Amino acid sequence: MKGFKGKTEGFSLIELLVVLMIMGLLSGGLMIAASRAMASAEAVRIISDLRSIKVACLMFSMEEDAEINDPSTFDITCLETYLDRKIQAESFSLYGNEEKLFIGCGPIKKKVSRYIEQRAEENGLYGSSSSSEEPQTPYVSGEEPWVWIRVM
Numbered sequence: 001m002k003g004f005k006g007k008t009e010g011f012s013l014i015e016l017l018v019v020l021m022i023m024g025l026l027s028g029g030l031m032i033a034a035s036r037a038m039a040s041a042e043a044v045r046i047i048s049d050l051r052s053i054k055v056a057c058l059m060f061s062m063e064e065d066a067e068i069n070d071p072s073t074f075d076i077t078c079l080e081t082y083l084d085r086k087i088q089a090e091s092f093s094l095y096g097n098e099e100k101l102f103i104g105c106g107p108i109k110k111k112v113s114r115y116i117e118q119r120a121e122e123n124g125l126y127g128s129s130s131s132s133e134e135p136q137t138p139y140v141s142g143e144e145p146w147v148w149i150r151v152m
Contacts, residue, residue, distance in 0.1 A: 025107040039111045046108065050105055050125070050147070053076070053149075054084055055152045056083050057152075074094065093105075102148040103148065104146045105146065106147065107117060113145045113147065124150060125148065125149055126148040
């Protein structure tokens with residue numbers, strides 16, 4: 001070719017495409033890792049909230065000398081003075097009878113429920129989507145999984 005004086009400055013189209021492909025792969029891997037970390041953090045927050053509410057229930061029953069086994073007379077909003085931060089009361093539910101009281105949190109995303117299930121035994125957790133029977137494993141049953149902790 002006449003007039004071509006050698007290599008011009010700059011990057012070729014192939015080089016730019018290779019760099020963009022590498023950046024895409026790295027950002028995809030980062031998104032997957034971030035998603036897992038967020039699900040694990042959410043599971044830890046839920047377990048922490050349940051444990052805090054359990055302690056608040058016990059403190060409330062001792063200070064007020066009240067029976068908290070009956071969910072029809074006891075409400076989670078009574079515990080706000082015993083908790084270090086405000087909780088979303090609509091995310092928590094009570095289930096119990098004369099002998100046992102459970103506090104539940106839900107509905108929980110399925111990815112988060114897998115992380116909770118891994119920590120269930122060490123934290124004394126149960127799982128169910130129905131409050132018509134005593135909460136028990138597995139954690140994912142139906143469309144709205146819940147996790148429960150026994151208070152009394």
